[in-house]
Amino acid sequence: MSLRFHTLPTLPGAVKPGCRELLYLLVITVMVNPGASGMCPTACICATDIVSCTNKNLSKVPGNLFRLMRRLDLSHNRIGLLDADWIPMSFVKLSTLIIRHNNITSISTGSFSTTPNLKCLDLSSNRLKSVKSAVFQELKVLEVLLLYNNHISHLDPAAFGGLSHLQKLYLSGNLLTQFPMDLYVGRFRLADLTFLDVSYNRIPSIPMHHINLVPGKQLRGIYLHGNPFICDCSLYSLLIFWYRRHFSSVMDFKNDYTCRLWSDSRHSHQLSLLQDSFLNCSESVINSSFHALGFIHEAQVGERLVVHCDSKTGNGNTDFVWVGPDNRLLEPDKDMGNFRVFYNGSLVIESPGFEDAGVYSCIAMNRQRLLNETVDIMINVSNFTINRSHAHEAFNTAFTTLAACVASIVLVLLYLYLTPCPCKCKSKRQKDVLNQGSAHSSILSPGPSGDASADERRGGKRVVFLEPLKDTAAGQNGKVKLFPSETVIAEGILKSTRVKSDSDSVNSVFSDTPFVASA
Numbered sequence: 001m002s003l004r005f006h007t008l009p010t011l012p013g014a015v016k017p018g019c020r021e022l023l024y025l026l027v028i029t030v031m032v033n034p035g036a037s038g039m040c041p042t043a044c045i046c047a048t049d050i051v052s053c054t055n056k057n058l059s060k061v062p063g064n065l066f067r068l069m070r071r072l073d074l075s076h077n078r079i080g081l082l083d084a085d086w087i088p089m090s091f092v093k094l095s096t097l098i099i100r101h102n103n104i105t106s107i108s109t110g111s112f113s114t115t116p117n118l119k120c121l122d123l124s125s126n127r128l129k130s131v132k133s134a135v136f137q138e139l140k141v142l143e144v145l146l147l148y149n150n151h152i153s154h155l156d157p158a159a160f161g162g163l164s165h166l167q168k169l170y171l172s173g174n175l176l177t178q179f180p181m182d183l184y185v186g187r188f189r190l191a192d193l194t195f196l197d198v199s200y201n202r203i204p205s206i207p208m209h210h211i212n213l214v215p216g217k218q219l220r221g222i223y224l225h226g227n228p229f230i231c232d233c234s235l236y237s238l239l240i241f242w243y244r245r246h247f248s249s250v251m252d253f254k255n256d257y258t259c260r261l262w263s264d265s266r267h268s269h270q271l272s273l274l275q276d277s278f279l280n281c282s283e284s285v286i287n288s289s290f291h292a293l294g295f296i297h298e299a300q301v302g303e304r305l306v307v308h309c310d311s312k313t314g315n316g317n318t319d320f321v322w323v324g325p326d327n328r329l330l331e332p333d334k335d336m337g338n339f340r341v342f343y344n345g346s347l348v349i350e351s352p353g354f355e356d357a358g359v360y361s362c363i364a365m366n367r368q369r370l371l372n373e374t375v376d377i378m379i380n381v382s383n384f385t386i387n388r389s390h391a392h393e394a395f396n397t398a399f400t401t402l403a404a405c406v407a408s409i410v411l412v413l414l415y416l417y418l419t420p421c422p423c424k425c426k427s428k429r430q431k432d433v434l435n436q437g438s439a440h441s442s443i444l445s446p447g448p449s450g451d452a453s454a455d456e457r458r459g460g461k462r463v464v465f466l467e468p469l470k471d472t473a474a475g476q477n478g479k480v481k482l483f484p485s486e487t488v489i490a491e492g493i494l495k496s497t498r499v500k501s502d503s504d505s506v507n508s509v510f511s512d513t514p515f516v517a518s519a
Contacts, residue, residue, distance in 0.1 A: 041065060049093070053077070063088045071096040075122075078103055084110040091115050098122040100146070107135045120144040124170070128152050131159040141165050148172040148197065157182040160190060168195040172223075176201040184214045194218055199253075200226035208234045216375070220247045225256035231271055233281035235259070239273055245375065250274070296378045299352040307377055309345030309362035319365045320345035325358025349379075357381040 040046035041062040044053040051069045053062065055076040065072070070093055079086070079102040094115050104126040112118065118139050128150040136142065142163050153175040160166060160183065169183070169190075176198060183190050194217060206224070214222075220242070229235060239257060242250040250257065257273040299305040309320055322330035322341055332341045338356070340348040345364060349356055362375045 039064065039066070061087050065089075065091070067091060068093050070094060071098075073098040075100045075102070077101075080104060081106055081108075082111040083108040084113065086111060087114045089114065092117060094118060096120045096122075100124040100126070102126055104128060107132070109135055110138070111135065112138045116140065118142055120146075122146040123150075125149040130154040130156070132156050133158040134161055136160060137162040139163060144168045146170045148174070150174055152176065155180050155182075157186070158188050161188040163190060165192055166190050167192050169193060170197045171201070172197045172199045172226075174201050176203060179203055179206055181207055181210050184218060185210060193221075195221040195223075197223045198227070199223045199256075203227040204230050205232065206235060206238065208238065211238065220245070220249065223249045223253070225249075225253040229257075229259040229273065231259040231261045231273075236273055236281055243274060296380065299349065299356070299379055299381045301353060301381060301383045302351050305349045305352055305379070307347045307349075307360070307379065309347070309364060309375055317366060318345070321363050321365075322347050323361040323363065325356075325360065352379075352381050354381050354383075 040051070041053065041064055043056040043058065043062060044051050044065075046052075046066065046069075049066075049068065049070040050073075051065060051071070052073040054073050058074065058077040059079060061074065061079075067089065069091065072091070072094060075098050079099060082099075082104060091114060095117060097115060097118055097120070100122050101124075104123065105128065107123075107128070109132075112121075116138055119141055121136075121139065121142060121144070124146045125148075128147065129152060131147070131152060131154075133156040136145070136159070140162065143165055145160075145163070145166060145168070148170040149172070151174065152171065155171075155176070160169070171180070179198065180196075182188055183193055183196065196218075203224070204227070206229075211219075239250055243254070254274050255272065258270045259273050260268045261271055262268040297305065297307055309322075320332070320341065320343070322339075324330060324339070328336075330336055330339050330341050330347065332343050334341075338350050338352075340350065342348070345362060347360065347362070357380055358378075360377045360379060362377065364375070
């Protein structure tokens with residue numbers, strides 16, 4: 001078998017290029033566009049589309065880098081400031097930029113305008129103290145950002161604005177004192193953020209009233225270990241909830257979750273947050289947190305209940321099934337009577353009964369990645385009508401008791417202040433008694449003598465002493481023996497004595513003319 005090579009005909013007037021001409025053309029191309037060549041800077045190591053310039057004492061990026069590289073490593077150098085000109089040319093293919101272990105203290109707006117297609121940016125182990133607003137706004141497709149082991153104490157709420165594809169954010173080993181809640185709620189929240197590492201910062205507490213707003217697929221990627229937490233039952237219930245759902249952020253770092261309990265203003269000691277009977281926290285506090293986080297749902301008899309399967313694998317390629325308390329399999333598009341399962345994982349109980357209470361397990365299976373997750377939900381069923389009747393009876397009892405107390409007080413006030421006053425009758429009776437007493441006194445006592453003093457004549461008051469008789473006849477029993485008409489007279493005298501005023505009584509006591517009824 002023979003091979004024949006045929007030469008192409010040349011056009012009239014054309015010059016056939018030789019090897020020397022081709023070599024000259026190649027040299028000229030390299031000189032005109034050195035960055036497009038495969039040349040590697042002397043301070044770097046290159047391997048196809050990877051360039052490594054580590055530990056070369058560089059203070060700026062070399063100017064003759066391969067423009068089509070995909071990975072650039074500038075770690076362990078002396079780069080101190082990232083401004084708009086710190087990269088001399090555009091690298092549209094660059095997807096990974098590593099600048100760890102440098103002296104970076106500040107990042108200016110527009111620092112990454114020449115690397116718009118970065119997916120991974122490593123700025124760890126530098127000297128950053130804060131992250132200002134919109135410094136990463138050009139990185140529209142960034143997925144991983146590493147800022148751990150810096151001195152960051154403040155994060156601007158808009159610092160990560162525009163990073164709509166950011167999935168992992170490492171902030172461990174900084175000086176943060178507040179949990180970055182703006183990453184999950186508000187205007188600049190990151191919907192695709194599934195991993196946040198804020199371990200070993202200075203965060204003393206977690207905003208419990210906002211953390212329950214974070215979806216489950218984001219919640220399970222929050223790492224909080226190594227922070228100086230203040231011992232609190234709400235925080236304990238949150239971590240127990242994560243532990244029961246087998247979150248790797250708690251399962252893998254169980255012993256690193258501690259809190260500080262202060263005995264006084266100067267002394268404190270550390271406790272493990274995930275120990276049994278932590279601070280003797282009541283079940284009501286723990287269950288209230290479980291309610292807020294979606295672990296426990298309350299249902300009323302006969303009222304429709306909807307429960308969502310909050311799974312990290314939830315997307316368009318995920319299948320959901322539920323397992324009831326009686327191990328009954330609940331699947332979509334199947335007639336299950338009182339139950340119904342939707343393709344988005346939601347479980348509907350049309351008319352709950354007491355027999356429907358228990359633990360329901362949602363199993364999410366991702367067909368593409370062959371992932372599965374189980375979420376356990378507790379459903380309690382109670383009868384609101386019965387509870388309302390008991391509450392109504394208790395209210396009636398309390399109202400009756402209160403009404404009886406009020407009525408009693410009113411009756412007492414009426415008795416004390418509104419009783420008819422027999423003033424006229426009493427004054428008339430006293431006047432009659434006084435008149436009768438004066439008449440009897442005139443019978444028992446002689447008229448005033450001529451030599452009586454003027455005071456006695458004006459006062460006319462005397463004291464009558466009634467002495468018992470010495471007669472011990474039967475039937476007397478030592479009583480005063482009076483004349484036949486003396487019974488009425490003595491009664492009148494005694495009555496007149498009782499109605500006298502205090503001043504009159506004093507005058508009567510010190511009167512010097514006593515009267516004695518004659519025997």
